Amino acid sequence: MNPLYPDARTALQDLIQSGTHLAVGGFASAGVPTDLIGAVHDLQVQNLRLVCCSTQRSEHFGVNRLITNGQVTRLVTSYLGPNDVVRALYLSGKLQVEFVPQGTLAERLRAGGAGIPAFYTPVGAGTVAEDGKEVREYGGRRCLLEEAIVPDVGLVHAWKADRSGNLVYRRTAQNFNPQVASAARVTVAEVEEIVEDGQLDPDEIHTPGIYVQRLVLNPTPDRSVLTVRLREAR
């Protein structure tokens, strides 16, 4: 059985301290663990090292809440969204940023969860992504040595969970969540629905419960910043 916590703050208050290495799932506004991020914000812990796919447009949504609150000193990401406050922190040097190609970032987390300390990839060869990396040729292709990421704590969002912590994601809300869940030493999942064991078919599970240590229920995740693009009438 996987402990279900009454709320996000209770699930996180003994896990997150100053200096915690934190990874957060989500891409754009899909699959973002909004309550868990809110709890980290409210706990006011400082000096966080944060890994996430990208930052957001709004300073009031997602990981931007932690960054603009001055809680993050080091960020590992593939893209800084168009937000002036986050950009200003980066330009002032208060926020150190390591840019990683998006697929390499996903793979570094996947490797972390799979016990592979490092791997070679052709992505970024011959570009600034090569700086400071070991280089080796495989099959005539220049490849870079990339190291796994093993965060202390992972925060993920899922559509459904059972009591054993098995997770099912929905549509593109899956994104980085499975890799964050497997890579982190302790993973807390915020889910929209929790069912009893046996109610999820083993074949439909995306993230086995072995990768999930704590559960929090949030039936109404924050959807306020969705970028709605509609089909044009033809």
Add this chain to the structure above:
Amino acid sequence: MPWTRDEMAARAAQELRDGMYVNLGIGLPTCVADFVPDGLKVYFESENGLLGLGPSPTVDEVDPDLQNAGGETTTFIPGASAFSSADGFAMIRGGHIDLAILGGLEVSETGDLANWTVPGQFVSGMGGAMDLVVGARRVVVLMDHLNKRGEPKLRRETRLPLTGRRVVSRVVTDLGVLDVTPQGFRLVERAPGVTLEDLRARTDAAVLLPGTPADAQDARSRVRRVR
């Protein structure tokens, strides 16, 4: 007359073949999906985790859990699949995506591509661009022939930070279509009314002619290079 943006997207759509798996970059390349020739089934990939993207939704179809690589609402077609971003990039890096059509800032005559950052401007990060250019089996760049300052974007050497080296196969611009060959840029097609002289004057590299031996014309056209 140079091609309009719609005509550029339509020309790029001629690169599509039935059954292809295709990744479209953000911006003009996204519009290529509006010009898929009738009768073709093409699977568009969104690297965040969807294969089989459909058109943008109607108001009733909006699903907050369905977003494309630009973070906008989208739909999916019958036969689509959803997966993690790690899988989304594994199928790119693993050589399973037939074609990527991407925007560009500069392309060199050896196929180097710069499309992620300009010195002096804010660095937002490379996102998935470096993964795409290395992984897709064929990379077509869709961009204007000149930049906003009127400078050629097709060049002997790129001046901007690279996204990837020797990765571009073909460039579609408002003036025409050029292939990157071992001898340099080779003209495939000109937009109506655009002369070879126009193209050469707006390209900072040799432009070889289609259908003639490369070596014979190589030296001549390099001498003719404008600026």
